[in-house]
Amino acid sequence: MKLLQFKKNDEICLGVKTDFGILDIKEAAQAFEQSVPVTLKEVISHSEEGLAKLTSLVERSISHRNDELFISDDAVTYAPVVTNPEKIICVGLNYINHAKESNMDIPTSPILFSKFNNTLAAHQEPVIIPEGVGKMDYEAELVLVVGKTVKNVSEEEALSYVFGYTAGNDVSARDWQFKTGQWLLGKTPDGFAPIGPYVVTSDEINPNHLTIECRVNGEVRQKANTKDMIFNCATLVSYISQHMTLKPGDLIFTGTPDGVILGYPEEKQNWLKSGDEMVVSIESIGELKSILQ
Structure with missing residues (x-):
């Protein structure tokens, strides 16, 4: 559904x-x-x-x-598919080629960071570029919606706690993200987590084999498959649940493939600007569209 x-x-x-x-x-x-x-x-x-x-x-x-x-x-005027999660957990560097393009070590355990509810935006809702930001980037991601309270769950049982899946865009201000060793500033401005347009119930989705793509102004920038994740969805739910209790409605952004602007050679880094359209497309879920302002 x-x-x-x-x-x-x-x-x-x-x-x-x-x-x-x-x-x-x-x-x-x-x-x-x-x-x-x-x-x-x-x-x-x-x-x-x-x-x-x-x-x-x-x-x-x-x-x-x-x-x-x-x-x-x-x-329809869309709203975010989830409007008030207790937690928005994001996974960094979860595709090998993305880690390589970012000149970072391939992680041996999931790298976690957070966003907050202020970042949530809907399908077709404008994403406002904060004043002073010059390095806007996109990150197409599969997003899990937690369906049940879960703590210390095994990988074998982990996906039974997932209600459904949606498309997300971990919009990032790279100049703010790398001001310090903590990524928070570049990840949490208002509207920097568009999700939607739909959440597809888990009985209809195999999260381990979905084509994921990002287009900017019609040009394909990212294209991969969730089978290429370093840590698959079951591993992520299990791992996170060992460190905190996940609640119904919590969101997990599972990481982005290679092709982000950050991974381009410096002379080819044409950062996003006002008027650019980002479209995140995930097989069996749909297309999430956002326009920068």
Whole structure:
């Protein structure tokens, strides 16, 4: 199932992507007098039961084809697919070629850093270049949405705690990132973590074999497969859970492949500028678009 959140009358609403458009879950539930989760947080907390109720409602809505319950993709104002995670954990240098292009050692254990909720941005939402930043860069990433509280989980069981997967862009201000040995400043300005447009439930995704791509103004800059990760998704969930408790709705950015501007020879580093369009595309999930301002 492809879930999303969208804005309607100053409210963040839950939708499901279908062949007939985006189903407004709250409107459909009222129309059919059916009790279902009406926020993504509720869906995650109700787990399999919540998804089963949503599936029933979607099937019923499609069979009755009440067009008023469906919204075209073009008419939707997207919200971030997750709006208030307790934690946003990011993984650095998780593809060998990206580590090499960054002139950094290949890690022997996952390199972790964090972003905060202020960084979250939606599909098609502008990303504002902070004043004084001159080295804006993109990082296409597969993002995990945690579905259950998890602590000290084994790699064998780790993926059963993942609710779903979405596309993310770990937007980075390289001149701020490398001011010190800590990367925080360059990773946490407002809007520097676009995610979406959909979160696809884990039953529909094999996270270990997905094509991932980033295009800038239509030009392919990154193209790889998640099978090339140094630490796969199960390893990451297990490793992180050994050091902190993961909660439902937490996000894990799993790292970016090679092809970022930072990896270019210095004379070819044409940093992103206002008006540039970044598109992160991940197989089976969709395209996440962001325009810099």
